[in-house]
Amino acid sequence: MPSVRSLLSALVLGVFAAPVFAATPAYSVTMIDTGQYDKWRLIDNAGTLYGSSGGYSAFYAGGSKTVLHVSTSPFPTGGITAISKAGHMASYEYWTTIGDLVFASGYLSFNGGTTILGALGHGSAALDTFTHGVNHAGTVVxxxxxxxxxxxxxPHYPRYAAHAYVYSGNKMRDLGTLGGTQSSAMGINAAGTIVGGADNAASLQRAFIYENGRMVDLGAFAGGTSLATGINDAGLIIGHSAHRAGSEERSAFLYANGVMSDLGWSPQRASSAVDINESGQIIAYGVDAGGLQRGFLYQNGQLLQLDTALDPLDNWIVGTTYSINDRGQILADACRLGSCGTVLLSPVPEPETWAMMAAGLALLGVCARRRRARQGTA
Structure with missing residues (x-):
């Protein structure tokens, strides 16, 4: 019977002796087909999908779909928009009042229970509440x-300013603006640091960071406008900013160590950073020279157009990206031969495979040292 050492040697040598081709795909593609009216926009580290089903907030795990029914509306439109590593789910759903006023209500679901967040305003036309982020403590923004x-x-349907809020301890608190009229909080990390966008006194939207009770302008590219869309636990911030004044074509950025850096898609074509994981991998999407939307990954200072990392024989075109988990799995929209839908992109090999190989190498090293030690005492 072969020894453990010989089996490990065969495994490791087999892996590293296998031919490596330049065209080997970096990701495998799985089409997600759970129902015609399902829209999945988030993925957690366990591979659970979150979003909506038939307009209701829902999630999909282990081949089973769960609809939350957080509102009493018979025809809701909304879904789960943020999740935490502890299992919190923040969502919103539109519904119609008796007076035919349509508004959005925010919810926090956790451990089988759901809380209605309420609103900053009190008038019937100022009730819209949208959820964009939640951390492990259940704090919603x-x-x-x-x-x-x-x-x-x-005059019959007046408009009201929307402000960024933080919801914690059953209380909603207004975070204010940068001197303008409106703001929105887009993300929060484990430390409670909040990012988003707020109007300044010149009515320009600027990316902000909110911590220690203060909202601080993060600046912008030459165009003067910006929006922060997310932050990870290391404090790395993502978003987009315009390079030219008055332009709607904004460029995806990473903000770190006080510096806002363009991810490098193209200053002449729009792009936006969507999500960042704890390893600092950023997913984004941008418009290419032909006007098509393309999803891309940014890591270690390098930009990778995602459909170039797939098997070229499959003819996938990856468009909008939605979510990336800490395993590097990406949720995105993609098309192939005229058929489009939401797909899951998984790294090949997955991080667990590399971890197993590393463990095997480490064990081989231990075996070799023990063998040398026995030979030295013989």
């Missing part, structure tokens, strides 16, 4: 309608 009425609009 997003935007909510205030009682500050905006000028113009239909």
């Amino acid at each position: 997003g935007s909510s309608g205030t009682d500050l009425r905006l000028p113009g609009g239909d």
Whole structure:
């Protein structure tokens, strides 16, 4: 019977002796087909998908779909928009009042229970609450309608300013703005640091960081506008910013150590950073020279267009990216030969495979040292 050492040797040598081709795909593709009316936008480290089913907040795990029914609306439109590593789910759903007013209500679901977040404002037309982030403590951030009425609009349907909020301890707190009228919080990390976008006194939206009770402008590229869309536990911030004044074409950025850096897609074509994991991998999407939307990955200073990392014989085109977990799995929209849908991109080999190989190498080293030690005492 072969020894453990010989089996490990065969495994490791077999892996490293296998031919490596330049065209070997870096990701495998799995089409997600759980139902015509399902929209999955988030993935956690266990591979559970979160989003909506038929307009209701829902998640999909182990081949089974769970609909939360957080609102009482018979025809809701919304879904789960943020998750925490502890299992919190933040969501919102639109619904219609008796007076035919349509508004969004925010919810926090955890351990089988659901809490309605309420709103910053009190008037019937200022009730919209959207959820954009939640951390492991169950602190939710997003935007909510205030009682500050905006000028113009239909007098029968007045518009109200929305402000960034933080919800914790059953209380919603207004984070204010950078001197303008509106703001929105887009993400929060384990330390409670919040990022988002807020109008300044010149009515320009600027990316902000909120910590220690202060909202601070993160700056922008030459165009003067920016929005922070996420932050990881290391404090790395992602978002997008315009290079030219008045331009809607914004470029994806990484903000670290006080510096906002363009991810390098193209200053002339729009791009936006969508999500960042704890390893610092960033997913984003941008418009290519032909006007098509392309998903890409940014890591270690390098940009990778995702469909170039797939098997070229499969003819996949990866468009909008949605979520990346700490295993490097990516949730995105993709098309192949005229058929489009949401797909799961998984690294090949997955990190667990590399970990197993590393453990095997380490064990081989231990065996070799023990053998030398026995020979030395013989």
